[in-house]
Amino acid sequence: MIRNETSLQQAKFVAEYAAHLMGCGIHTSRVIRNTKRIGEALNFDLKISVFQKSIILTILDNESQHTFSEVVEIPNLPISFKHNSELSALSWEAVDNQLNFEQIKEKYYQIISAPRMNALLLLLLVGLANASFCRLFKGDWLSMFIVFLATVAGFFVRTQLQKRKVNHYIIFIVSAFVASFCSSAALFFDTTSGIALATSVLYLIPGVPLINGIIDIVEGHTLTGISRLVNALLLIACLAIGLSFTLILFKGGLI
Amino acid sequence: MTIVLDILSDGFFAAIAAIGFGAISDPPKRSFKFIAILGAIGHACRFCLMNYFQVDITVASFVSALIIGMGSLWLGNRIYCPMTVIYIPALLPMIPGKFAYNTIFSQIMFLQNMHQPDLKAKYMEMFFSNGMVTFTVIFLLAIGATLPMFIFTKKAYSLTRRLFTRINP
Numbered sequence: 001m002i003r004n005e006t007s008l009q010q011a012k013f014v015a016e017y018a019a020h021l022m023g024c025g026i027h028t029s030r031v032i033r034n035t036k037r038i039g040e041a042l043n044f045d046l047k048i049s050v051f052q053k054s055i056i057l058t059i060l061d062n063e064s065q066h067t068f069s070e071v072v073e074i075p076n077l078p079i080s081f082k083h084n085s086e087l088s089a090l091s092w093e094a095v096d097n098q099l100n101f102e103q104i105k106e107k108y109y110q111i112i113s114a115p116r117m118n119a120l121l122l123l124l125l126v127g128l129a130n131a132s133f134c135r136l137f138k139g140d141w142l143s144m145f146i147v148f149l150a151t152v153a154g155f156f157v158r159t160q161l162q163k164r165k166v167n168h169y170i171i172f173i174v175s176a177f178v179a180s181f182c183s184s185a186a187l188f189f190d191t192t193s194g195i196a197l198a199t200s201v202l203y204l205i206p207g208v209p210l211i212n213g214i215i216d217i218v219e220g221h222t223l224t225g226i227s228r229l230v231n232a233l234l235l236i237a238c239l240a241i242g243l244s245f246t247l248i249l250f251k252g253g254l255i
Numbered sequence: 256m257t258i259v260l261d262i263l264s265d266g267f268f269a270a271i272a273a274i275g276f277g278a279i280s281d282p283p284k285r286s287f288k289f290i291a292i293l294g295a296i297g298h299a300c301r302f303c304l305m306n307y308f309q310v311d312i313t314v315a316s317f318v319s320a321l322i323i324g325m326g327s328l329w330l331g332n333r334i335y336c337p338m339t340v341i342y343i344p345a346l347l348p349m350i351p352g353k354f355a356y357n358t359i360f361s362q363i364m365f366l367q368n369m370h371q372p373d374l375k376a377k378y379m380e381m382f383f384s385n386g387m388v389t390f391t392v393i394f395l396l397a398i399g400a401t402l403p404m405f406i407f408t409k410k411a412y413s414l415t416r417r418l419f420t421r422i423n424p
Contacts, residue, residue, distance in 0.1 A: 096418070255360050
């Protein structure tokens with residue numbers, strides 16, 4: 001009976017681990033592999049089905065031959081490649097070094113509570129990235145500078161709204177509008193203003209879910225793959241709406 | 256000489272873009288330099304293929320993504336990162352964002368010009384060509400970078416394994 005209590009706790013932990021991996025933007029086959037490996041370390045046999053909003057796990061305890069069923073909701077977490085690599089490494093470490101449950105749990109919470117990158121540095125990097133994107137589309141130095149400022153403004157608005165837990169479609173519309181509105185300053189100068197306007201919103205393109213979606217589809221997890229692509233598509237549509245406000249205001253036409 | 260300079264500057268700015276757009280998704284610190292290197296090589300390769308060899312954007316993207324994928328398999332092993340952690344940020348500068356939102360714009364313009372057949376046809380054509388480029392390029396980027404994972408499956412699946420820390424085999 002005592003063994004059952006701890007097994008239940010461990011099963012719940014495995015489910016949480018899987019949901020966290022799925023929530024922070026890791027492609028489905030990797031989530032399944034890592035979770036099975038963690039299960040192996042805890043002497044479990046796992047069967048997993050992953051949906052877009054929840055994960056269903058059936059866990060067989062090899063020792064007591066009891067089965068547990070867990071359904072977890074996938075949390076809405078910001079994408080984190082750090083969690084991806086560290087939690088994958090944790091699953092290997094757990095198997096190779098035969099860590100016990102307490103050690104795995106401690107390391108898990110250590111990894112997920114590690115701070116993210118400094119917000120100010122991130123703002124600067126995103127601004128520079130979008131400015132150099134403007135350069136790749138053959139914009140000149142003045143356009144690059146305007147795009148840098150516009151991106152910083154747009155990204156700042158985005159992080160502030162995210163902190164206030166505003167609906168993410170509205171966040172995308174507003175921050176696309178702010179970024180393009182700021183970059184429309186380029187229209188008053190003799191510069192490549194069209195390129196500045198067009199590239200100022202590109203930092204919002206949800207590239208990670210787009211690529212993850214295709215990887216999922218190719219690997220046979222069509223359901224989660226399509227749902228990622230559809231979500232990304234909706235975000236791109238919101239971005240286009242935000243940008244269209246500026247274009248109609250200042251250029252009188254979209255294309 | 257100007258050609259070399261063009262290629263180098265393209266790679267340089269692509270590297271900054273890869274770092275910045277990657278940073279939003281919070282990659283581990285040790286992966287940044289490899290993201291920059293692969294982002295630069297990939298984008299510069301696509302730039303060369305498209306401008307000097309007249310290759311179209313889809314094939315050029317596929318070849319560059321393949322290079323990035325192979326690089327991420329090789330470098331991921333050194334810093335114990337899964338391939339996707341390195342290659343997704345490196346691919347981000349190559350995502351055709353402009354085509355993506357132009358698809359939506361041509362859709363809006365199509366609906367606005369329903370009663371003018373010539374404009375309607377023009378925007379319909381734009382909708383399909385932009386949408387086609389967006390989808391195909393993103394699809395081929397993902398396939399190209401993932402292909403090494405299908406070929407070297409065993410190695411790709413154990414990149415984060417630190418065998419030297421193993422206590423008792």
